[in-house]
Amino acid sequence: MPMEKDPLDSLSAQLFAAAREEAPPAGAEARAVAAVRRQASGEPAAGVLVRGVFGSKAWLLAAVVASVAIAFGFVWFGAEPEHASIRPEPSRPLPTSEPVVVSTPSAPPVPAIPAPAKAAKGGAENASVKNSPATLSDELEALKVAQTALSASDAPGALRALDRYDRVLRGQKLRAEASLLRIEALSAAGQAEAASKLASRFVEENPNSPLVDRARTFIKQ
Amino acid sequence: MSWPINRDAPVQAEPTQDLNHERSVQAFASRHYPFVWRVLRGLGLSRADAEDAAQQVLMIATRKLDTIEPDRERSFVYGVAVRVAKNVRRGLFRRREVLEAPADEADPEAEGAEETVALVQARALLHDLLAKLPQDQRRVLILAEIEGLELRAIAEYESIPQGTAASRLRLARARFRTLLGTERHRNPFA
Numbered sequence: 001m002p003m004e005k006d007p008l009d010s011l012s013a014q015l016f017a018a019a020r021e022e023a024p025p026a027g028a029e030a031r032a033v034a035a036v037r038r039q040a041s042g043e044p045a046a047g048v049l050v051r052g053v054f055g056s057k058a059w060l061l062a063a064v065v066a067s068v069a070i071a072f073g074f075v076w077f078g079a080e081p082e083h084a085s086i087r088p089e090p091s092r093p094l095p096t097s098e099p100v101v102v103s104t105p106s107a108p109p110v111p112a113i114p115a116p117a118k119a120a121k122g123g124a125e126n127a128s129v130k131n132s133p134a135t136l137s138d139e140l141e142a143l144k145v146a147q148t149a150l151s152a153s154d155a156p157g158a159l160r161a162l163d164r165y166d167r168v169l170r171g172q173k174l175r176a177e178a179s180l181l182r183i184e185a186l187s188a189a190g191q192a193e194a195a196s197k198l199a200s201r202f203v204e205e206n207p208n209s210p211l212v213d214r215a216r217t218f219i220k221q
Numbered sequence: 222m223s224w225p226i227n228r229d230a231p232v233q234a235e236p237t238q239d240l241n242h243e244r245s246v247q248a249f250a251s252r253h254y255p256f257v258w259r260v261l262r263g264l265g266l267s268r269a270d271a272e273d274a275a276q277q278v279l280m281i282a283t284r285k286l287d288t289i290e291p292d293r294e295r296s297f298v299y300g301v302a303v304r305v306a307k308n309v310r311r312g313l314f315r316r317r318e319v320l321e322a323p324a325d326e327a328d329p330e331a332e333g334a335e336e337t338v339a340l341v342q343a344r345a346l347l348h349d350l351l352a353k354l355p356q357d358q359r360r361v362l363i364l365a366e367i368e369g370l371e372l373r374a375i376a377e378y379e380s381i382p383q384g385t386a387a388s389r390l391r392l393a394r395a396r397f398r399t400l401l402g403t404e405r406h407r408n409p410f411a
């Protein structure tokens with residue numbers, strides 16, 4: 001066997017043997033099985049790393065679908081959503097190198113162009129030249145860009161997309177989701193303090209939001 | 222008053238399915254949990270993080286129970302464990318926690334205080350040395366030296382040709398020897 005041609009010395013072998021003999025904490029396996037059972041029955045799995053449970057695409061899909069449904073409800077009844085508008089603080093420099101396009105009152109009215117489904121970035125930029133509020137699909141597309149960037153571990157890209165959502169699109173309908181994505185993106189970018197601070201504000205201002213539990217996980221004790 | 226019993230009513234299948242699933246999960250965990258735990262520890266996670274991560278691995282893997290070929294279970298679980306460990310390490314790094322030298326707390330249930338101290342020291346040294354290896358070399362060394370796998374299995378687990386596995390292992394051992402030489406004074410068995 002080729003491996004035996006190049007064995008480690010006995011001291012090294014003893015180190016590896018020590019690792020081989022290490023047993024998991026008592027009851028760890030039973031706790032894991034219990035967590036799987038809870039997962040199968042749809043209960044939240046206590047004790048599992050936050051990312052493992054909430055970082056899944058299923059969570060995102062559910063959140064987006066729920067948000068769209070809620071937002072459509074508000075649009076239908078002509079009411080503004082009660083989501084908090086947690087925007088980045090004005091004094092904080094934007095983590096983006098891209099120019100921010102802001103529509104001015106003197107700009108000629110441009111007819112609304114439906115955002116193409118595939119061109120998410122283009123959709124957001126089209127909305128920037130509109131005088132009318134961004135449509136739900138514009139906002140959704142912008143958040144999809146942010147989520148895609150976050151999934152690809154591109155936290156700066158996600159923050160740029162969220163800045164576009166805030167400053168260019170001036171999104172309103174999916175503000176809570178945008179805030180939560182920003183919290184995640186900050187955390188992913190290593191800015192745990194900023195994420196914690198934002199998460200605290202989110203929880204204070206949205207005590208009844210279904211996203212509160214997730215936001216809480218970013219608050220440092 | 223007694224209610225008539227409908228003896229022709231179909232037997233509900235759901236509880237049986239649940240029971241079967243639970244048994245499969247239990248059996249799956251028994252087969253693979255210790256392996257997953259060792260791999261995660263070998264990849265640099267602390268005992269606490271390894272427990273959380275092993276739980277994640279189990280949750281992910283058991284969702285695919287029906288699709289895993291029985292003779293590929295172990296390599297599948299290994300692949301999941303490597304990915305989960307990577308995510309956990311990334312998360313820890315973001316939180317700026319010490320990763321490469323995991324707190325190797327002693328297991329209070331372990332017997333023999335002197336032996337425990339020596340084992341803890343040995344594991345701490347091993348983790349320090351493994352942390353200095355490139356990840357691909359670290360993984361093959363874990364599979365070979367902790368799990369005792371042969372090259373064929375290592376190549377399968379790592380999805381690499383056998384020759385590549387052999388050369389990685391050779392490099393890993395050579396590097397490990399060199400590193401251990403510089404830390405020999407820390408080896409409790411020396």
